Amino acid sequence: MFSFDPYSPAVDADPFPYYQQLRDEQPCFWSPEAQMWILSRYSDIVSAGQDWQTYSSASGNLMTELPGRAGATLGSSDPPKHDRLRGLIQHAFMKRNLLALEEPIRAVAQEVFGALKGSRQFDFKEVSSQFTVKVLMAALGLPMGAEAIVDEQTVRDNAVLMVQSDARTRAKGPEHIAAYNWMQDYAAKVIAMRRAAPRNDLISNFALAEVDGDRLDDREVLLTTTTLIMAGVESLGGFMMMFAYNLATFDEARRAVVAKPELLPDAIEESLRFNTSAQRFRRRLMKDVELHGQTMKQGDFVCLAYGSGNRDERQYPNPDAYDITRKPRGHLGFGGGVHACLGTAIARLAVKIAFDEFHKVVPDYKRVADQLAWMPSSTFRSPLVLELKVQ
Amino acid sequence: MANITYIESSGQTTTISLNDGWSLMQGATANGIDGIVGECGGSCACATCHCYVDEARLGELPAPSAGELDMLENVAAERRPNSRLACQIKATAALEGLIVHLPEMQE
Numbered sequence: 001m002f003s004f005d006p007y008s009p010a011v012d013a014d015p016f017p018y019y020q021q022l023r024d025e026q027p028c029f030w031s032p033e034a035q036m037w038i039l040s041r042y043s044d045i046v047s048a049g050q051d052w053q054t055y056s057s058a059s060g061n062l063m064t065e066l067p068g069r070a071g072a073t074l075g076s077s078d079p080p081k082h083d084r085l086r087g088l089i090q091h092a093f094m095k096r097n098l099l100a101l102e103e104p105i106r107a108v109a110q111e112v113f114g115a116l117k118g119s120r121q122f123d124f125k126e127v128s129s130q131f132t133v134k135v136l137m138a139a140l141g142l143p144m145g146a147e148a149i150v151d152e153q154t155v156r157d158n159a160v161l162m163v164q165s166d167a168r169t170r171a172k173g174p175e176h177i178a179a180y181n182w183m184q185d186y187a188a189k190v191i192a193m194r195r196a197a198p199r200n201d202l203i204s205n206f207a208l209a210e211v212d213g214d215r216l217d218d219r220e221v222l223l224t225t226t227t228l229i230m231a232g233v234e235s236l237g238g239f240m241m242m243f244a245y246n247l248a249t250f251d252e253a254r255r256a257v258v259a260k261p262e263l264l265p266d267a268i269e270e271s272l273r274f275n276t277s278a279q280r281f282r283r284r285l286m287k288d289v290e291l292h293g294q295t296m297k298q299g300d301f302v303c304l305a306y307g308s309g310n311r312d313e314r315q316y317p318n319p320d321a322y323d324i325t326r327k328p329r330g331h332l333g334f335g336g337g338v339h340a341c342l343g344t345a346i347a348r349l350a351v352k353i354a355f356d357e358f359h360k361v362v363p364d365y366k367r368v369a370d371q372l373a374w375m376p377s378s379t380f381r382s383p384l385v386l387e388l389k390v391q
Numbered sequence: 392m393a394n395i396t397y398i399e400s401s402g403q404t405t406t407i408s409l410n411d412g413w414s415l416m417q418g419a420t421a422n423g424i425d426g427i428v429g430e431c432g433g434s435c436a437c438a439t440c441h442c443y444v445d446e447a448r449l450g451e452l453p454a455p456s457a458g459e460l461d462m463l464e465n466v467a468a469e470r471r472p473n474s475r476l477a478c479q480i481k482a483t484a485a486l487e488g489l490i491v492h493l494p495e496m497q498e
Contacts, residue, residue, distance in 0.1 A: 043410065046421070050412045050433075050481065083458055090436045094465070095498075315421065330420035330429070337414075340432025 002026070005033035006063060006280060006303070006378040007170045013374045015279060015381065016320070019308035028292040033170070034063070034378070036282065036301035037294075042312035042332070044291065045304045048283065049337035052078050055283035055302060057339060063282050063303060063378035064165040064172060066180050072223040075231075075281075075339055082338060085216070085224060088209045092202045095345040101139060105350055108134045109357035116361050121368065124386040128240040128354070129156045135350050136232040141201020142190060149189055158182045159233035164377050180226075187225040202228075236347055238277030238375075238382035243351060246271050246322055248367045248388055253324045258359045264352045267324040272310075272333025274322050279307035279381045281335060306332040307381070364391040393486045397442075399426035400495040409482035415491060416440040416478035426493030433478040438465040439497040440477040445490040449473050452480060468494030 002025070004018050005011060011018060022029050022040035029038045039045055048055045058078050060070035070076045074085050091097060112131045116122060133152040137144045142155070161179035165172055172180075194204040207221050216224075247254040247267070257263045280303050289296045296302065309332045311319040316328060334341035341347070368387035375384055396406045397419055403426075409418040419427035419440070428439035435458050444452065452475070455463070459479045463470055477491065 042421075046417055047410060047412055050414060050417070083456070086434070086436075087458060087461075090434075094437060095430070096465070329423070330417060334432045336417070337433050338435075340434040340436075342434070342436065344431050345437070 003033065004029060004031050004038055006031070007033060007165065007167050007376075009167055009374070009376065012167075012376055012381060013372075015305075015307060016275075016311060019305060019311055022305070023308060023312055023314075026292075028294040028296070030294070031303075034301075034303060036303050037296050038303045038305055039291075040305045040308040040312075042309040042315040045306060045309040045332060046330075046336055048302065048304055049332075049335065049339070052338055054286055054289060055304075056286050057082075057283060059284040059301070061281050061283070061339065062163070063280050064170070065282070066162065066172060067177065069180075069223055069227075072219050073227040074224060074342065075227065079338060085220065086342070088216070089202060089206055089224075089228075090342060092205070093342050093344075093346060095349075098346055098349055101346070102349065102353070104138050105135055105353050106357065108138070109354050113354070113358045113361050116358075119362075119390060121387060121389050124244045124388050125237075125241060125384070127358075128244065129153070129160075129237055131350075131354055132156065132233055132237040132240065135346075136229065136236065139202070139346055140228060140232065141194070141199060141203045142229070143193060147193075149193075150186065155183075155186065155229065156233055156237070158186075159230045160237070160375075162230055163234050163380055164375060167376050183226050183229060184222060187222055187229060191221055191225060231341075232343060234380065235278060235341075235343070236350060238380050239271070239347065240351060240354060241382040241386055242275055242277050243268065243271045243355065244388070245367070245372075245383060245386055246274065247355075248365055248386070250322050251366075253322060254364070256324060257355070258363045261356045261359065263324060264355055265348065266327060268348060268351055269328055269331065269333075270322060270324045270326050273316065273326070273328040273331035274310070275381070276307065276310065276333035277380050277382045278333070278335065278341075280305050280379055281339075304335075306335060362388075362390055365389060366391060393482045393484055394488060395482065395486065396488070396490045397424050397426065398490065398492045399424070400493060411482055411484070413482050414478045415442065415480045415482065416476070418482065419477060424493075426497070427477055428497040429478060430498075431478075435459055435462055435476060435479055438462045438467070438476065441466040441468060441470075441494050441497060442475055442477045442491040443471055443494070444473045444475050444480075446473045448486075448489055451485060455479065466494070467496045467498055 061075040158179040198204040372383040431437035
């Protein structure tokens with residue numbers, strides 16, 4: 001009997017055979033383990049992502065939601081509230097407004113990856129996590145250097161932990177909740193600092209923002225800031241791990257992008273399609289929906305399996321091949337519709353610069369281990385450790 | 392379902408049958424129409440799915456939201472009275488046969 005349990009270590013390690021079976025045989029599947037419907041075909045996911053009136057995010061968008069978070073963040077609210085929150089911050093994330101960050105990001109990349117000079121073997125996570133936190137600190141305006149209130153690694157560790165869940169209890173464990181609470185406390189301190197002495201940075205602007213004379217309430221400011229830190233650090237870090245994993249695995253692709261760094265954007269897009277870290281998000285039905293002979297009831301939760309839609313042969317020919325010449329337009333690596341990732345432009349920019357600088361120091365490498373330990377998460381997927389051997 | 396015709400600046404013309412609820416941007420990117428980029432994925436945050444809607448039918452579309460009007464100020468090509476963002480126009484049977492022209496550049 002087929003089952004799909006997003007809490008099982010087997011799905012953490014390799015969800016793709018399960019996805020294939022879901023798409024072919026049960027494209028609208030009730031998972032008793034997850035207590036939700038799983039949509040796995042590209043076309044169904046795009047349709048659901050568009051229809052926010054039916055597929056609501058207001059009960060939370062993480063597969064395993066954090067307490068008290070739903071309804072106060074961008075990803076866990078519906079229009080018009082969503083549009084109000086998003087309108088406040090999206091200008092900061094537009095491509096043309098990120099140009100000023102290009103130089104600081106490159107400086108961070110040169111510093112972090114430059115330290116690998118002479119290494120024979122290293123865990124990519126060590127370097128990618130340093131890079132990610134420094135970039136996000138610069139982009140969001142988190143206190144760094146002399147005004148830092150904690151060290152960067154602590155921010156990173158908590159961001160990573162709060163998105164995980166316990167495989168046995170299928171819920172957030174005490175350590176995950178503690179990380180989430182830590183991040184809220186940290187965000188509250190940063191917000192207080194910026195309110196007391198505003199600067200020209202994202203968190204200052206957001207903390208003081210008013211829309212039509214209506215100031216955001218404290219919970220919205222706090223939880224949205226918490227989420228920006230979590231999403232930025234975890235998603236960017238997770239995606240960099242997956243990109244390094246792909247390049248270390250597929251020799252031809254790695255050699256191509258090292259020889260011609262201008263191919264990096266194409267390789268990044270293909271990685272977003274092939275095995276992006278953001279695998280599954282959740283919605284809740286506002287009315288009954290009939291799909292593929294099933295009736296999903298109002299109030300039921302639905303998983304949008306982006307990682308499966310990206311491997312749907314109905315949309316992408318030969319989907320299980322990692323092909324950097326594919327140019328997979330319309331992929332779901334950043335989700336889609338009103339909730340498509342806010343950070344697409346900065347993610348693309350930061351990853352391109354990171355790997356450009358990484359490859360100048362380490363142009364050839366391969367994976368040390370065949371089998372990897374994968375993060376226990378029902379939403380995200382990336383390896384916990386990625387040992388690379390310099391060739 | 393609605394058949395939507397996209398005319399690129401080169402003159403290349405493609406008609407696509409769009410599922411109800413899909414945006415004109417998603418129809419284009421899922422079907423290989425290069426004149427629309429859609430970099431932000433449809434959240435009205437990048438202005439790279441700019442299109443010119445057939446003027447005779449402009450009035451049939453729901454009016455642009457404040458967010459779309461704001462983002463239309465950022466389009467790369469000339470903004471005209473019939474400029475819209477394709478990610479904000481959703482297919483319905485009422486749009487059957489709609490023609491949109493795509494600008495020369497999106498970025």
